[in-house]
Amino acid sequence: GAVVSQHPSRVICKSGTSVKIECRSLDFQATTMFWYRQFPKKSLMLMATSNEGSKATYEQGVEKDKFLINHASLTLSTLTVTSAHPEDSSFYICSARTMSSYNEQFFGPGTRLTVL
C-alpha cells in the first residue's frame, strides 16, 4: 500500500517552455502532498506543501508564479515549471501523506528535468 507515482520520469525540454509533472497516490487518498527538488549530492529541499482544494504553501525563496502547483483531487497534484531555464534542471520528487499516517511521507519515484 501507499504507492505514489510520478509522470513523466524523465523530461528534456527547451529553454522557455513549460513542463507539467503529475503526482498520483495510487491506493490511498492523500490529504497533503509535498513537492521537493534535489540537486546532485544535496539533500531534498521542500518547495511547497499542497492540500487538496486549497492553494499551495510555498517555501521561502520558491517563486509561486514559476512553479505552479495544482491539487485538484485527493489523488492528484501537478507541478508546472513555467518558462523553464537551464537552472531549473533538477530532480523533482513529490510525496504524500495518508489520512492515517503519523508523520511519514510516501515518495514518488521522481522526475528528472533537463532544460537545454
Place this chain on the structure above:
Amino acid sequence: SQKIEQNSEALNIQEGKTATLTCNYTNYSPAYLQWYRQDPGRGPVFLLLIRENEKEKRKERLKVTFDTTLKQSLFHITASQPADSATYLCALSGAGSYQLTFGKGTKLSVIP
C-alpha cells in the same frame, strides 16, 4: 538556523557487519525523526519513524535510537548485505507540522 548533519558522506562496510549511521541536529527540537532509504535516481523510501519520547525502535534488521539530550540519532543495520547499499537520509519534523527537513544523506556501500 536549523541544521541537520549526517556525519559521513560515505560509509563502506563488509558484508555481515553492522552498519551504524549518525544524524545530528542543532537549533531544533524535533517531535519526530525518520530514516529513509534512497537509491540512485529514485525517490526516498520510508524506513522507520521514532518519536521524541522514544529511545529506540526496531524493524527486522534495522534499529534506530533517538537521544534528545545529545541531539542525535543512530541508525543501525545488522548483518548488512550488498542489497543494503544505498543512500540513507535522516529527516526531522516538529510537533504539529508534517513538513520534513532532510539531511544530506550517507551513502552506504556493503562490500561482499
